[in-house]
Amino acid sequence: MIDSLVLTGRLILGLASLELTGYALLTLVSRPDCGWRPPLRLSLAFGLGALLVTWWMLFLTFWGWPYSLANLTLPWLPLLVLGLWRAGRRGWLAAEGRFLWQGLRFWLTGRGPAAGDRLVQLGCWLLLLLWVWAVLRAVVYPLWEWDALSTWGLKAKAFYLSRSLDLSRFEAHNYYPNLVPLLLAYLYFWLGEVIDSGVKLVCPVWGLALMGLFYGWLRRQGASVRWALGATLFLVTNGVTLLTHFFLAYADLPLAYFQLAAAGLLFDRLQARPLAGTGLLLGLIAGGMAWSKYEGWPLALILFLAAALGLLWLRPPQWGRRLLALGLILAAAFLLTCPWRLFLAQHGIVAGTDHLGSFSGRQLGLGLLRLLQALVWPSYFGLWWPVLLLAYLFCGRQLWTTPLLFLVLQTLGNLAAVALAYALVPASPAEFPLYIRATMDRLLLHFVPASGLLYGWFWRLVGEKN
Amino acid sequence: MPVNPRRQKLGWAILGLLWLGQLAYLSWHFAPETVTLARDLAAGRWGEALRRQDPLAREAEKLAAVLPPTAAYLFLDYYEAARDIKIRYLLYPRRQVRLEPRVTPTRLYAEIRRQQAEYLVLPRQVVFLGLDFLFQAEPEPFRPLTGDFDALVFQVEPQRLQGDFYD
Numbered sequence: 001m002i003d004s005l006v007l008t009g010r011l012i013l014g015l016a017s018l019e020l021t022g023y024a025l026l027t028l029v030s031r032p033d034c035g036w037r038p039p040l041r042l043s044l045a046f047g048l049g050a051l052l053v054t055w056w057m058l059f060l061t062f063w064g065w066p067y068s069l070a071n072l073t074l075p076w077l078p079l080l081v082l083g084l085w086r087a088g089r090r091g092w093l094a095a096e097g098r099f100l101w102q103g104l105r106f107w108l109t110g111r112g113p114a115a116g117d118r119l120v121q122l123g124c125w126l127l128l129l130l131w132v133w134a135v136l137r138a139v140v141y142p143l144w145e146w147d148a149l150s151t152w153g154l155k156a157k158a159f160y161l162s163r164s165l166d167l168s169r170f171e172a173h174n175y176y177p178n179l180v181p182l183l184l185a186y187l188y189f190w191l192g193e194v195i196d197s198g199v200k201l202v203c204p205v206w207g208l209a210l211m212g213l214f215y216g217w218l219r220r221q222g223a224s225v226r227w228a229l230g231a232t233l234f235l236v237t238n239g240v241t242l243l244t245h246f247f248l249a250y251a252d253l254p255l256a257y258f259q260l261a262a263a264g265l266l267f268d269r270l271q272a273r274p275l276a277g278t279g280l281l282l283g284l285i286a287g288g289m290a291w292s293k294y295e296g297w298p299l300a301l302i303l304f305l306a307a308a309l310g311l312l313w314l315r316p317p318q319w320g321r322r323l324l325a326l327g328l329i330l331a332a333a334f335l336l337t338c339p340w341r342l343f344l345a346q347h348g349i350v351a352g353t354d355h356l357g358s359f360s361g362r363q364l365g366l367g368l369l370r371l372l373q374a375l376v377w378p379s380y381f382g383l384w385w386p387v388l389l390l391a392y393l394f395c396g397r398q399l400w401t402t403p404l405l406f407l408v409l410q411t412l413g414n415l416a417a418v419a420l421a422y423a424l425v426p427a428s429p430a431e432f433p434l435y436i437r438a439t440m441d442r443l444l445l446h447f448v449p450a451s452g453l454l455y456g457w458f459w460r461l462v463g464e465k466n
Numbered sequence: 467m468p469v470n471p472r473r474q475k476l477g478w479a480i481l482g483l484l485w486l487g488q489l490a491y492l493s494w495h496f497a498p499e500t501v502t503l504a505r506d507l508a509a510g511r512w513g514e515a516l517r518r519q520d521p522l523a524r525e526a527e528k529l530a531a532v533l534p535p536t537a538a539y540l541f542l543d544y545y546e547a548a549r550d551i552k553i554r555y556l557l558y559p560r561r562q563v564r565l566e567p568r569v570t571p572t573r574l575y576a577e578i579r580r581q582q583a584e585y586l587v588l589p590r591q592v593v594f595l596g597l598d599f600l601f602q603a604e605p606e607p608f609r610p611l612t613g614d615f616d617a618l619v620f621q622v623e624p625q626r627l628q629g630d631f632y633d
Contacts, residue, residue: 136507140506140512141516142517150555154558158559169558197516198513238488379491
């Protein structure tokens with residue numbers, strides 16, 4: 001019993017170290033007047049912390065330093081001190097403290113600012129219930145799902161046991177980026193051993209960060225607490241895909257998280273909000289997309305292309321300068337993908353041959369058909385896509401006369417990318433339907449939260465009048 | 467876009483009902499595993515204790531007691547069975563080389579030499595049509611290991627195999 005408590009404490013410390021490191025970094029790459037609220041800042045911090053620590057592990061590999069808890073944590077102490085000092089001066093720490101205290105007080109005693117609104121109360125309780133269920137579902141059972149065992153979990157175990165990024169003893173899509181395995185390995189260092197049930201606590205924490213991010217972006221658009229909370233609940237409870245990924249040690253949820261973060265930042269830029277200082281953050285987040293999954297980089301390109309096309313079409317003031325800034329940010333993100341590309345080149349690892357073959361018209365047709373089916377298939381995302389389509393239609397000509405165009409383009413771009421991916425995958429006719437069945441929900445998951453940013457805008461059209 | 471308030475209310479009501487349907491579907495979908503989860507928690511079963519309920523995990527434990535951590539082993543099984551990925555994960559850092567059960571003896575010999583594999587693991591559930599010689603009295607250079615395994619386990623001396631046998 002005591003052992004379990006000690007291990008739980010260590011695990012929580014490991015997760016807290018990620019949050020604090022990311023939070024410190026956030027204070028360095030954002031300005032005090034960025035206008036973000038605590039949920040958005042705290043959610044962004046977790047992803048940034050995960051990126052920083054796992055990129056650091058990659059650099060340690062280049063330098064030949066073996067991983068250890070000291071090597072992985074101590075270098076961040078100066079950053080932590082500086083970041084927390086800056087956060088304190090900005091008043092952020094006090095704001096986060098108030099937010100967390102209010103949340104805790106509400107859930108423990110039912111009191112607080114939200115206590116008067118029964119719908120908000122209900123939403124909070126439902127989200128908490130779902131999240132706690134996902135936590136239990138994650139930590140009680142050891143790794144047993146296909147990809148978690150064959151790829152991410154295996155690599156995590158290998159990296160922890162070898163104290164390095166050692167891919168020499170297996171072939172498990174070794175060219176895949178390593179955010180998730182390195183993150184699991186990092187937590188194993190905190191635990192002191194491979195405990196592949198407990199370590200999965202990181203999965204619902206990704207889920208929590210994603211929910212916080214989604215809620216935060218909607219609030220940033222001006223949506224009310226009730227509306228933003230309702231939309232977050234709508235995101236989580238439509239279909240079983242997202243909730244299932246809250247307890248799977250797969251890389252799809254982190255990719256969806258980073259895609260949501262990047263789309264939110266780009267959407268913000270297109271609406272010409274006070275933006276100074278968010279360019280570097282956007283570069284880091286786009287780099288994080290590429291570091292989460294192999295398809296992350298193409299998806300980042302789609303986002304930037306959608307933003308660039310939006311600028312070209314809408315021609316807002318200083319659109320040329322802003323286009324140039326987008327290009328520079330994308331170049332910075334590309335630089336962040338280079339260390340992993342260098343690692344692959346050094347070890348003679350070829351990327352992508354198992355997913356990219358020659359173009360097949362038959363597969364494109366079948367893929368498109370299944371894609372359309374998947375958009376209305378209740379178990380995948382339930383009402384999400386039909387309601388989103390209605391919401392888009394409701395926006396009318398704003399779709400092509402406002403920054404909403406970016407959301408439309410990125411959603412269409414992602415859908416086209418899914419269809420194209422199916423047209424290019426090397427699969428036999430017998431195998432192809434199985435391949436679709438095994439991947440469709442995950443491919444859609446990557447951009448479901450980002451596509452829902454529309455609801456923040458939609459609030460201005462509908463919500464305010466109610 | 468001007469919208470009739472009554473129509474708007476009707477729209478929200480329909481959406482609310484459909485969403486309730488979604489919540490009901492979600493509950494129905496996750497109900498079986500929630501019941502299992504509650505039972506496991508009530509019985510104090512979690513983590514490794516749950517893993518050991520799987521015969522394959524227990525088999526991996528037995529194999530881990532015999533195979534040295536630095537060893538390489540050939541595992542003959544079908545990809546679709548997915549046993550190899552579970553065994554590979556549980557036996558890591560032992561290096562696994564999976565071959566299809568219909569492998570020819572020459573390919574088997576070649577892989578043993580190439581991979582310097584010291585062990586051969588054959589799941590009991592699988593039929594090996596081309597490997598009759600393994601079941602003879604003294605299948606040199608394979609030495610059957612006796613133990614409480616579900617699988618057939620052979621120790622091999624790859625250095626005794628000369629030349630490249632693969633045709």
